[in-house]
Amino acid sequence: MGKVVLLSIVTASISFTITETKIFQPFREWIGNKSVLMGELFSCGYCLGYWIAFALVAAYRPRLFQSLWLLDYFLTALVIAWLSAFQWSIMCWLMSKIGK
Numbered sequence: 001m002g003k004v005v006l007l008s009i010v011t012a013s014i015s016f017t018i019t020e021t022k023i024f025q026p027f028r029e030w031i032g033n034k035s036v037l038m039g040e041l042f043s044c045g046y047c048l049g050y051w052i053a054f055a056l057v058a059a060y061r062p063r064l065f066q067s068l069w070l071l072d073y074f075l076t077a078l079v080i081a082w083l084s085a086f087q088w089s090i091m092c093w094l095m096s097k098i099g100k
Contacts, residue, residue: 012087053081
């Protein structure tokens with residue numbers, strides 16, 4: 001479970017950095033001009049968090065449920081993305097409180 005919590009923190013950090021920071025704004029605008037779907041994906045921390053979670057599960061292979069391996073990885077990625085969504089929303093709320 002510890003690995004899942006850590007991966008959720010990483011997922012939230014990556015998705016927040018890509019979707020909310022000024023340094024990635026030119027990238028978000030560029031990708032949005034190339035593809036509406038990809039522009040939406042890279043502008044939504046909740047949406048992007050799922051894809052990041054799936055990539056991190058593929059790389060680190062944490063397992064929560066000890067069931068059929070593919071189902072286990074899929075469900076674990078969903079849990080990581082769900083946890084990271086809470087963390088991402090807290091980071092957004094904190095940034096709005098300090099005016100950034």
